[in-house]
Structures are given as C-alpha cells and as structure tokens.
Amino acid sequence: MDMNIVGTMTQVLVVEDISQVGHARRTAQQLAEKCGFDSNDAGRVALVATELASNILKHANRGELHLRALPRATGIGIEILAIDRAQGFDLQACLTDGFSTGGTQGIGLGAVSRQAEVFDVYADSRGAVLLTRLYPRQDKAPDRRIGISQHSLHNDPACGDVWHLAFDGPRISALVIDGLGHGEEAERAARAGEKAFAQLPFASPLVALEDIHLAMTATRGGALAIAQFDGGSDTLTFVGIGNIGACLVAADKSRGLASHPGIVGGQYRRAQPFDYAQVNGQLLIMYSDGLQSRWNLQDYPGLVHRHPAVIAAILHRDFCRGRDDVTVLVIALEAAHA
Structure with missing residues (x-):
C-alpha cells in the first residue's frame, strides 16, 4: 500500500x-x-x-x-x-x-x-x-487531487466526524464516519470504526463494513460511507449506512450515491454495495450531514474544473449548517493518483 x-x-x-x-x-x-x-x-x-x-x-x-x-x-x-x-x-x-x-x-x-x-x-x-x-523543494512527487474540509461544532477539540484515505497504485479507498451526536463520545465511536477500516482499507466494502460495525458496537454508533475507486478498471464501488451524502459529479451532470438506513454499531439491514462504471474524470464528493444537501456545482460556473480543495472549501463556506460537525471530502477520480 x-x-x-x-x-x-x-x-x-x-x-x-x-x-x-x-x-x-x-x-x-x-x-x-x-x-x-x-x-x-x-x-x-x-x-x-x-x-x-x-x-x-x-x-x-x-x-x-x-x-x-x-x-x-x-x-x-x-x-x-x-x-x-x-x-x-x-x-x-x-x-x-x-x-x-x-x-x-x-x-x-x-x-x-x-x-x-x-x-x-x-x-x-x-x-x-x-x-x-x-512542498519542500526537493520533494518532486506529484500533488494528489483531493480536498478535505473538516470542522467541529463550535470549534470543539473533539470532532464526531472522521475521514480516512488509503492509496494503493491506481486504487483509492475513502471512508467517512459521522458518530452520533457530537463531542467526545461521538469522536470515540467514529475513531473506533476508522481504526478497524485502516487495518484492511481495500477489503471488500461488505467485509470492511462488518469489521467496522463490530468495532463500533460498544459505542454510540454512527453513519458511514465507503467508496473504493479502481483507476485500472475505471470503476467505483460504494456502500453507505445512514446519512453520509455522496455523489459523482461530471462537468454536465451529477448523480447521487444511494445509502441504506441504519446505524453502524447499532442496527442496520443487510447492506448492498453499488458499482459505477466509467467514472474516470469525475469528482467523488462525500459529506456528513453537517453540510446541507441542496447544493449544485452547476450554480458555480467553472467550479467543477477547479482543484478539489477549492471545491471542498466553497461547499463548506456556503452550505455548512452550523449546528453539527461537518466534513467535506472531494476526490478527482483519475488514474494519475497512481
């Protein structure tokens, strides 16, 4: 990895x-x-x-x-x-x-x-x-086209949202967890799930979900989304439980990624992963419910072509609810990440 x-x-x-x-x-x-x-x-x-x-x-x-x-x-x-x-x-x-x-x-x-x-x-x-x-001048590695904006409610040192990224050649595995509520107990729940995910981030999403569920059982639980991109096969696999929002955005269209109801670490019905083909060149955007869901990048002419870090910052600036922790993760899906 x-x-x-x-x-x-x-x-x-x-x-x-x-x-x-x-x-x-x-x-x-x-x-x-x-x-x-x-x-x-x-x-x-x-x-x-x-x-x-x-x-x-x-x-x-x-x-x-x-x-x-x-x-x-x-x-x-x-x-x-x-x-x-x-x-x-x-x-x-x-x-x-x-x-x-x-x-x-x-x-x-x-x-x-x-x-x-x-x-x-x-x-x-x-x-x-x-x-x-x-970057240090001697560091010639290319920039990864990802953007993250994460903020706790009222600048609390504890944040109930957690994100995690893993890279393996042309593959990317991304996790967002929103622990129920906010504060220290929410963070403890989310970090327990992240720790389990980090052990095998490229395991099949259902295996990863089960591992995370077991790790979060002794906590208050939370919502979760896992997205795995394979630049070699140009595919994305997604599984979500709860209210983590996710979508694929191209220059001319956007499509939401479906999640299942439930609480990881609590109860949820059997989850089904969804596969998406020919996603190279699109943006993957994942966000916790601290961000409003009614936004559209088409309302910002040309923004879809800007760096993912700029996109994440604008979405946070203009659509943060202000009553919960908030995470926005934007990834340009491209084999160049390898």
Whole structure:
C-alpha cells in the first residue's frame, strides 16, 4: 500500500485585524517547521500566509485562513486556503507583481503562485477561495487531487466526524464516519470504526463494513460511507449506512450515491454495495450531514474544473449548517493518483 492517511481537522485562523496577519504568518511557519521544512521552505510558507491574510483584509475586510498538513509518501506538505465572503475582487490585478495589498511587500498573488507548488482560485460575487500548497523543494512527487474540509461544532477539540484515505497504485479507498451526536463520545465511536477500516482499507466494502460495525458496537454508533475507486478498471464501488451524502459529479451532470438506513454499531439491514462504471474524470464528493444537501456545482460556473480543495472549501463556506460537525471530502477520480 502506498499511503494510509488518518483524517485530521482543518485549522482555522480568523483574519479581521492587521494584528492577525502576524499570527497567521507565525502559525503557518511553525506548522511548516513541525512538518520538516527547512528554513528556506518554511520562509516560503510564511511569506504566502502573510500575503494571503493581507489580501483578505484588503479586499474583504474579514475572512479565514485554513491550514492543513498534507501527508505524502515522500514527506509532508502544507496547504493554505484563503476564504472570504466579499463581493469579488480584481483577480487579474492581484496576480500582478507589485500590486500591494497594504502592509506587505506587494509581491502580488502572481508571485505567491510561483512560490507555491499548487495554486488555484475561484472568485465570484459570493466571495473568493484561494488555494496554495507548498512542498519542500526537493520533494518532486506529484500533488494528489483531493480536498478535505473538516470542522467541529463550535470549534470543539473533539470532532464526531472522521475521514480516512488509503492509496494503493491506481486504487483509492475513502471512508467517512459521522458518530452520533457530537463531542467526545461521538469522536470515540467514529475513531473506533476508522481504526478497524485502516487495518484492511481495500477489503471488500461488505467485509470492511462488518469489521467496522463490530468495532463500533460498544459505542454510540454512527453513519458511514465507503467508496473504493479502481483507476485500472475505471470503476467505483460504494456502500453507505445512514446519512453520509455522496455523489459523482461530471462537468454536465451529477448523480447521487444511494445509502441504506441504519446505524453502524447499532442496527442496520443487510447492506448492498453499488458499482459505477466509467467514472474516470469525475469528482467523488462525500459529506456528513453537517453540510446541507441542496447544493449544485452547476450554480458555480467553472467550479467543477477547479482543484478539489477549492471545491471542498466553497461547499463548506456556503452550505455548512452550523449546528453539527461537518466534513467535506472531494476526490478527482483519475488514474494519475497512481
């Protein structure tokens, strides 16, 4: 197996005052150093965080930076997303070197894009999301086109949602569990299921489901979805119990993936996995019920072609219910993940 990634929450930094720009810079740099970046690469992370935070204050007055460590087979990268709800901004001007965002060197987002190994942006009248991913310069492994946005209710240190990803050549196995309720007991239930899944993430979905069910029996239980993509055969297998939403999205259409009623670790009827063919090039989106289900990427022209991390951030920004933990997982289904 190439990688087995244990899910973590998104770190959120509110940006609404100039003093918070320095905090964002220090937090991002410290995360980079913790992830093994040398002084030069950690400096790039600090520079990018500074410019993104300053850009929020200039164009939106208020927004957030979302930070995440990105485990890779060759090391760890850093993801920084700048998110706002402003009425849009002049993207082309911001991409010009020397365009000052106030209180910075005025390096412009164009220079930021060259500092980052991955740069993407989506902006409309609802606001903007800017994505940067930075890797140590010696790390030449390709970027994985996945995006995760996970947040606990009221910034609780415990999160009842859990996600897990495993990669094996052209195969991807993805898990999302929503422990009943929220808080520590919900997290304990979800982590018990994740631990069982991580042992054999590429077992058949029904075998994996039974293992997870047994592991969660002594907990309050929860909802679950497992999706397995095989880039070699261009197929996706999906099984779900409870209210984890999932869909396959192409440029011109979207189809929901069916789940069965019940509670994993409690009671559910015999589950049936569903197989989907010719899914290469589509997006797999999985989300807990902390996200509203009535969204449509067609309402965001061109968004389906943006990086999955941008898509996950926009869905969280615009459709978070605000009364439960929330997880959004977006995967570009493509053999290039190998």
